[in-house]
């Protein structure tokens with residue numbers, strides 16, 4: 470079971486953009502003045518790991534955290550990563566006020582780096598999630614297509 474936090478586990482086209490995102494966050498004046506650093510909490514997840522997460526709140530203890538089964542998450546196709554901002558080393562979990570502004574800034578930086586930010590999604594909005602899919606769909610990946618680098 471693989472549940473990676475390593476950017477090297479991403480597809481090259483997604484990894485390039487992820488690396489640009491983290492570099493841009495580290496250099497961003499607005500984030501720097503607040504003592505914000507950003508870490509990756511999840512990159513590539515294999516099917517077994519996805520099924521284990523899907524089971525949470527269903528057949529396993531805990532709360533439901535995803536609606537994606539194996540193959541239905543962009544993490545399974547090395548296209549997506551999740552981030553966590555730290556303010557002076559402490560996780561920023563909030564979604565209002567100054568915390569909300571940090572997430573918004575991360576989203577804007579991600580988009581400048583050519584990533585899609587799930588913070589803009591109207592269904593299953595996820596502030597922590599960024600992805601690059603190269604214009605392909607989940608069905609494309611399931612059919613064996615791969616992204617151009």
Ligand SMILES: [Zn+2]
Nearest residue numbers: 549550551598
């Ligand atoms: Zn995600």
